[in-house]
Amino acid sequence: MAKELKELTPRSESYSQWYQDLVIKADLAESSAVRGCMVIKPYGYAIWEKMQRILDDMFKETGHMNAYFPLFIPKSFLSREADHVEGFAKECAVVTHYRLKTNPEGGVVVDPEARLEEELIVRPTSETIIWNTYKNWIQSHRDLPILVNQWANVVRWEMRTRLFLRTAEFLWQEGHTAHATCEEAVAEARQMLEVYATFAEKYMAMPVTKGVKTASERFAGAVDTYTIEALMQDGKALQSGTSHFLGQNFAKAFDVTFTNKEGERELVWATSWGVSTRLMGALIMSHSDDNGLVLPPKLAPFQVVIVPIYRSQEQLDLISAKVKEIMAKLKARGISVKYDDADNRKPGWKFAEYELKGVPVRLAMGGRDLENGTIEVARRDTLTKETMPLDGIDAHIETLLNDIQENIFKKAFDYREAHTVTVDTYDEFKEKIEEGGFILAHWDGTAETEALIKNETKATIRCIPLNGDQTPGVCMVTGKPSRQRVLFARAY
Amino acid sequence: MAKELKELTPRSESYSQWYQDLVIKADLAESSAVRGCMVIKPYGYAIWEKMQRILDDMFKETGHMNAYFPLFIPKSFLSREADHVEGFAKECAVVTHYRLKTNPEGGVVVDPEARLEEELIVRPTSETIIWNTYKNWIQSHRDLPILVNQWANVVRWEMRTRLFLRTAEFLWQEGHTAHATCEEAVAEARQMLEVYATFAEKYMAMPVTKGVKTASERFAGAVDTYTIEALMQDGKALQSGTSHFLGQNFAKAFDVTFTNKEGERELVWATSWGVSTRLMGALIMSHSDDNGLVLPPKLAPFQVVIVPIYRSQEQLDLISAKVKEIMAKLKARGISVKYDDADNRKPGWKFAEYELKGVPVRLAMGGRDLENGTIEVARRDTLTKETMPLDGIDAHIETLLNDIQENIFKKAFDYREAHTVTVDTYDEFKEKIEEGGFILAHWDGTAETEALIKNETKATIRCIPLNGDQTPGVCMVTGKPSRQRVLFARAY
Numbered sequence: 001m002a003k004e005l006k007e008l009t010p011r012s013e014s015y016s017q018w019y020q021d022l023v024i025k026a027d028l029a030e031s032s033a034v035r036g037c038m039v040i041k042p043y044g045y046a047i048w049e050k051m052q053r054i055l056d057d058m059f060k061e062t063g064h065m066n067a068y069f070p071l072f073i074p075k076s077f078l079s080r081e082a083d084h085v086e087g088f089a090k091e092c093a094v095v096t097h098y099r100l101k102t103n104p105e106g107g108v109v110v111d112p113e114a115r116l117e118e119e120l121i122v123r124p125t126s127e128t129i130i131w132n133t134y135k136n137w138i139q140s141h142r143d144l145p146i147l148v149n150q151w152a153n154v155v156r157w158e159m160r161t162r163l164f165l166r167t168a169e170f171l172w173q174e175g176h177t178a179h180a181t182c183e184e185a186v187a188e189a190r191q192m193l194e195v196y197a198t199f200a201e202k203y204m205a206m207p208v209t210k211g212v213k214t215a216s217e218r219f220a221g222a223v224d225t226y227t228i229e230a231l232m233q234d235g236k237a238l239q240s241g242t243s244h245f246l247g248q249n250f251a252k253a254f255d256v257t258f259t260n261k262e263g264e265r266e267l268v269w270a271t272s273w274g275v276s277t278r279l280m281g282a283l284i285m286s287h288s289d290d291n292g293l294v295l296p297p298k299l300a301p302f303q304v305v306i307v308p309i310y311r312s313q314e315q316l317d318l319i320s321a322k323v324k325e326i327m328a329k330l331k332a333r334g335i336s337v338k339y340d341d342a343d344n345r346k347p348g349w350k351f352a353e354y355e356l357k358g359v360p361v362r363l364a365m366g367g368r369d370l371e372n373g374t375i376e377v378a379r380r381d382t383l384t385k386e387t388m389p390l391d392g393i394d395a396h397i398e399t400l401l402n403d404i405q406e407n408i409f410k411k412a413f414d415y416r417e418a419h420t421v422t423v424d425t426y427d428e429f430k431e432k433i434e435e436g437g438f439i440l441a442h443w444d445g446t447a448e449t450e451a452l453i454k455n456e457t458k459a460t461i462r463c464i465p466l467n468g469d470q471t472p473g474v475c476m477v478t479g480k481p482s483r484q485r486v487l488f489a490r491a492y
Numbered sequence: 493m494a495k496e497l498k499e500l501t502p503r504s505e506s507y508s509q510w511y512q513d514l515v516i517k518a519d520l521a522e523s524s525a526v527r528g529c530m531v532i533k534p535y536g537y538a539i540w541e542k543m544q545r546i547l548d549d550m551f552k553e554t555g556h557m558n559a560y561f562p563l564f565i566p567k568s569f570l571s572r573e574a575d576h577v578e579g580f581a582k583e584c585a586v587v588t589h590y591r592l593k594t595n596p597e598g599g600v601v602v603d604p605e606a607r608l609e610e611e612l613i614v615r616p617t618s619e620t621i622i623w624n625t626y627k628n629w630i631q632s633h634r635d636l637p638i639l640v641n642q643w644a645n646v647v648r649w650e651m652r653t654r655l656f657l658r659t660a661e662f663l664w665q666e667g668h669t670a671h672a673t674c675e676e677a678v679a680e681a682r683q684m685l686e687v688y689a690t691f692a693e694k695y696m697a698m699p700v701t702k703g704v705k706t707a708s709e710r711f712a713g714a715v716d717t718y719t720i721e722a723l724m725q726d727g728k729a730l731q732s733g734t735s736h737f738l739g740q741n742f743a744k745a746f747d748v749t750f751t752n753k754e755g756e757r758e759l760v761w762a763t764s765w766g767v768s769t770r771l772m773g774a775l776i777m778s779h780s781d782d783n784g785l786v787l788p789p790k791l792a793p794f795q796v797v798i799v800p801i802y803r804s805q806e807q808l809d810l811i812s813a814k815v816k817e818i819m820a821k822l823k824a825r826g827i828s829v830k831y832d833d834a835d836n837r838k839p840g841w842k843f844a845e846y847e848l849k850g851v852p853v854r855l856a857m858g859g860r861d862l863e864n865g866t867i868e869v870a871r872r873d874t875l876t877k878e879t880m881p882l883d884g885i886d887a888h889i890e891t892l893l894n895d896i897q898e899n900i901f902k903k904a905f906d907y908r909e910a911h912t913v914t915v916d917t918y919d920e921f922k923e924k925i926e927e928g929g930f931i932l933a934h935w936d937g938t939a940e941t942e943a944l945i946k947n948e949t950k951a952t953i954r955c956i957p958l959n960g961d962q963t964p965g966v967c968m969v970t971g972k973p974s975r976q977r978v979l980f981a982r983a984y
Contacts, residue, residue: 030628033562033566037562038562039560039561039562040559040560042559042640045557045559045560065534066537067531067534067537068532069524070525070661071647071661072585072661074526075602076599078592079599085600086594089592092591093564093587094589094590094591094592095585095587096589097586098583098586099582099649100567100577100581100586101581106571107568107571108570108577108581110567110611119602121592129524129525129526132525133531136522152645157591169562169564
């Protein structure tokens with residue numbers, strides 16, 4: 001029964017059902033009583049906390065500080081920036097009242113007398129309320145730059161939701177910076193893209209392609225949107241983080257100017273950038289398999305689990321004494337480790353449980369190990385195991401964790417390489433897009449051609465890559481000139 | 493001009509204006525465009541982050557994990573627990589619609605067709621949504637205890653707001669635990685009260701009195717509310733953290749049962765506990781003075797600031813070289829330090845700025861110091877300074893920071909001792925309450941007497957202290973028997 005409970009739908013049968021099974025059964029998240037809002041469970045949240053801590057350190061190293069702005073945005077603020085309201089008005093949670101009252105028949109109803117003069121929007125993103133605030137913070141060039149980040153919840157009333165990937169409420173960070181010059185703002189937006197790419201590759205072990213969005217895929221209110229795009233195991237792309245150069249759009253909308261060194265008033269330049277709990281979905285889909293989650297050691301809530309295999313309390317005591325020594329050595333190397341000596345579950349159940357939860361290394365110690373001075377070492381990524389001498393086990397595991405981190409990156413990298421093709425004709429494009437993966441092709445730079453391709457193939461331009469081949473060519477659809485190949489895929 | 497900008501209303505003139513001035517001028521927080529919602533500025537948020545990190549570590553040490561539950565609560569959930577809805581219905585932000593639409597005349601309006609079937613409440617606290625979730629997590633005694641905490645924003649539509657002390661939206665943590673037995677739940681509630689008390693005294697340097705709330709001051713839905721109460725410099729009490737034993741009230745309301753070891757179904761026992769950004773107000777009002785903020789070193793964003801005093805670039809370079817050495821030594825001791833060599837502000841301006849911001853230790857180095865191998869050391873709490881030899885300065889500052897932490901605790905402790913009186917008659921009570929401070933007096937245990945005292949004197953029973961004198965006596969108002977003295981004060 002325990003085994004069945006833990007079984008996932010195989011990816012080959014239904015990738016989306018496998019994903020759903022995995023998120024639920026590995027105790028990462030679940031749906032709540034509120035449509036589209038999820039509960040992030042302790043094990044899932046522990047992974048998110050690791051991500052937060054690392055990103056937060058990276059933001060601080062690049063000179064940013066955290067702050068906190070209101071959850072609510074006056075309705076009128078949204079309409080100040082034309083593209084922005086266009087982008088967000090259709091999916092806003094709107095607060096209209098500030099009181100309930102008890103119904104004479106029991107139950108509670110909204111008190112019609114407690115209607116707000118102006119409705120409040122639950123923030124879908126905070127540019128408007130923040131730029132309205134910055135107006136008071138910025139007078140002179142000496143007040144610039146402002147380098148602020150916020151960790152917060154936001155709400156976008158999505159109709160079709162999926163745990164982590166698309167939820168009505170999600171957690172994220174949003175950086176909002178203000179600069180004296182265009183160049184400085186562009187440099188900031190690009191710097192934060194680099195931070196995201198480094199985080200994705202170094203910590204999530206997830207290779208990403210850096211690029212610029214086309215006009216139709218831009219953030220509502222941005223001049224340029226930079227993105228990191230990752231390829232999931234089912235051949236679909238996942239936009240994993242974006243950094244926006246906002247130009248002077250929000251400064252104009254909220255009348256934010258500064259006195260430059262020459263004593264003249266100028267509009268302020270802006271960026272914003274964010275990653276969200278969507279990264280959890282990206283992490284899960286980059287590495288996991290039919291047995292469950294596969295976690296990169298750098299983001300695992302605990303990197304090593306130790307399971308004792310014993311026949312008597314006496315034997316358990318002997319094993320536990322040995323385990324205690326091993327744990328002390330591992331902790332001294334900064335390795336996080338859990339000892340599961342719970343007596344209400346069999347070792348086989350525990351093995352399946354930690355496999356499902358993606359713990360990178362599992363150690364098991366039994367009676368024979370005690371006699372021989374050995375321990376069984378199993379790695380989650382390759383599902384292989386070997387018996388090792390206890391002597392030097394801590395150094396071995398430190399190396400092993402690094403190997404696992406590298407190996408799962410390499411696996412994801414090789415997958416992406418194997419699923420990235422270059423095509424020159426639209427017929428070939430239509431054929432290849434059915435196989436999934438990234439396609440590099442020439443495009444004439446128009447929104448019309450982009451829309452046509454999307455309508456006919458469901459593929460979108462994920463980005464215009466910043467690196468790689470920049471050779472000009474001709475559009476695969478219209479034959480018109482193309483500056484460089486762009487990256488197409490079907491996407492989440 | 494710089495000086496004027498930084499001047500605060502003296503406390504003797506208006507304590508509440510002094511507080512308001514300080515919060516704004518020390519860059520801690522400000523009001524926003526949304527009624528009752530504040531913006532927490534980077535410097536203020538850095539203090540809150542320190543608090544969060546320390547509390548989070550303490551929660552984890554006591555076995556808790558973090559999770560995240562929805563921002564929204566279906567309206568019907570609130571009414572499930574009778575006291576709970578009574579307590580929160582009057583101050584709820586209510587989401588009624590999920591879309592805006594563009595008005596033909598321009599601007600955006602709420603789309604009347606996008607009305608929610610059931611209104612959603614922005615969480616004022618999360619017991620209801622969490623217990624509705626726990627119902628699915630708990631089947632057997634093996635699923636217990638559940639020890640979960642959440643860091644989140646909550647909204648209570650307060651009519652009179654004050655930065656940090658009472659805001660419509662605030663940040664907090666809320667622990668929600670589930671237990672198999674009454675005893676275990678009570679022990680949990682008391683343990684978390686101890687965690688809060690330790691945090692307040694050891695880190696915030698703020699002495700607190702631990703106690704139990706009377707029935708009329710209890711959390712809506714609790715069987716018992718434990719509290720820590722602190723005394724502010726104006727003689728008013730501030731409730732700084734509460735921990736609730738919820739009995740089986742929420743288990744009943746959401747039908748949460750478990751199978752015990754004997755195979756019988758039982759209702760689950762619960763606790764919840766929280767502290768909020770209100771602690772920022774408590775911290776400010778416990779230690780600060782007419783020159784600005786006074787921060788305990790353990791919560792200061794940076795503990796030491798170094799200001800160079802120079803006449804030429806050459807001199808600055810020499811000073812900077814020395815400072816670099818000092819900083820390396822301080823950092824090696826885990827001391828956080830900022831070097832302010834900005835050339836657009838005079839040293840006097842910087843001194844005032846860091847005094848206002850409560851930086852515990854200020855170092856200044858000038859030409860004479862360079863010659864003599866000395867540095868000026870100023871401490872914020874006593875506003876004293878002395879010139880010290882550079883040799884051994886790092887060890888000296890480490891000791892000094894500990895001294896400051898202890899000194900400001902002692903000052904607050906002595907203040908509280910000097911402003912706590914024991915009275916036996918109601919006449920004396922009415923006289924003493926005008927002077928501010930804590931009053932220990934006997935009370936007959938009835939809500940009627942408690943309400944009478946509150947109506948006549950504006951004083952409330954802050955708590956029935958857990959420690960201290962437990963001798964019985966007679967009520968100062970009615971002469972009826974009293975089990976022990978209780979703690980009265982006027983409160984925030």
